[in-house]
Amino acid sequence: MLLRNIIPVAYRDFFFRVMIMETKRKKRIAIQGGFGAFHEMAAIYYFEPEEIEIIPRNTFDDLLKSLKEQQADYGILAIENSIAGSILPNYNLLRESNKKIVGEIFLRIRHNLVALPGQKIKDLREVYSHPMAILQCQAFFEKYPNIRLIESGDTALSARDIREKNQNGIGAIASELAAQKYGLDILASGIEINPVNYTRFLVVSENGNHILDENVTHKSSLYFTLSHKIGSLSKILSILSFYDMNLTKIQSLPVIGKEWEYQFYIDLVFDDFELYQQAYHAIKPFTGELGELGIYPVGKKII
Numbered sequence: 001m002l003l004r005n006i007i008p009v010a011y012r013d014f015f016f017r018v019m020i021m022e023t024k025r026k027k028r029i030a031i032q033g034g035f036g037a038f039h040e041m042a043a044i045y046y047f048e049p050e051e052i053e054i055i056p057r058n059t060f061d062d063l064l065k066s067l068k069e070q071q072a073d074y075g076i077l078a079i080e081n082s083i084a085g086s087i088l089p090n091y092n093l094l095r096e097s098n099k100k101i102v103g104e105i106f107l108r109i110r111h112n113l114v115a116l117p118g119q120k121i122k123d124l125r126e127v128y129s130h131p132m133a134i135l136q137c138q139a140f141f142e143k144y145p146n147i148r149l150i151e152s153g154d155t156a157l158s159a160r161d162i163r164e165k166n167q168n169g170i171g172a173i174a175s176e177l178a179a180q181k182y183g184l185d186i187l188a189s190g191i192e193i194n195p196v197n198y199t200r201f202l203v204v205s206e207n208g209n210h211i212l213d214e215n216v217t218h219k220s221s222l223y224f225t226l227s228h229k230i231g232s233l234s235k236i237l238s239i240l241s242f243y244d245m246n247l248t249k250i251q252s253l254p255v256i257g258k259e260w261e262y263q264f265y266i267d268l269v270f271d272d273f274e275l276y277q278q279a280y281h282a283i284k285p286f287t288g289e290l291g292e293l294g295i296y297p298v299g300k301k302i303i
Contacts, residue, residue, distance in 0.1 A: 100208020101294025
């Protein structure tokens with residue numbers, strides 16, 4: 001039956017306009033932090049050339065809630081940094097939320113010391129930023145013992161506060177994008193400890209549907225628990241090796257309320273999905289709990 005035969009004439013044009021608007025609607029991407037954060041940069045690079053709408057959220061928990069409440073289509077979640085290591089709470093947060101990983105991107109992080117126009121480094125008394133950013137830039141500030149480093153909730157929000165509060169003598173560690181958005185000067189660029197400084201961002205969604213492409217290398221993020229038996233973990237690793245699974249990440253976290261028991265999070269890279277499924281079912285009898293956080297294409301690096 002044709003649509004024109006079942007929709008009243010008075011509403012037909014409106015109906016089709018709504019369909020067109022839905023088709024053209026920008027993807028809504030929830031990020032942790034404010035406009036100009038590295039999360040926003042990761043979102044822009046991942047979804048290009050599509051236009052997107054950034055939905056800032058104060059915390060990672062708020063970010064995941066916005067997906068559940070359908071306020072956003074996707075979320076960008078930092079999970080690890082090549083210098084500072086893993087963001088441990090995000091592993092359990094992701095598992096408990098039941099959201100699925102649908103993609104990843106590795107973004108080269110270039111930190112900058114920013115302040116109001118006209119300020120110089122010698123004028124600064126305090127510098128604010130996210131703890132991970134401070135950790136990545138600590139060596140730079142050893143040359144400036146008069147500057148006090150203060151942890152804040154976000155790199156971009158630290159930059160925004162300087163502009164909104166017109167704070168002289170205050171600096172922030174933030175991205176070039178944040179400096180541009182809030183009209184701040186970059187007093188020093190590339191202040192991270194090591195130029196090989198990447199953060200891995202996960203792209204998550206409510207349902208996590210993904211069509212496997214045989215021409216693309218995929219990654220699976222798994223979690224599992226192990227019993228108190230000698231060689232439990234080595235059995236898992238031996239089975240994965242037998243099935244030619246490339247283990248690219250392993251992270252352990254204590255199971256709350258269970259003394260000396262651990263939850264393991266691993267990333268496997270594979271080209272043969274059938275072989276991956278065989279490996280998955282082979283390790284299942286040796287785990288107390290086994291689940292997938294998502295299967296997705298291996299991410300690209302953005303320099």
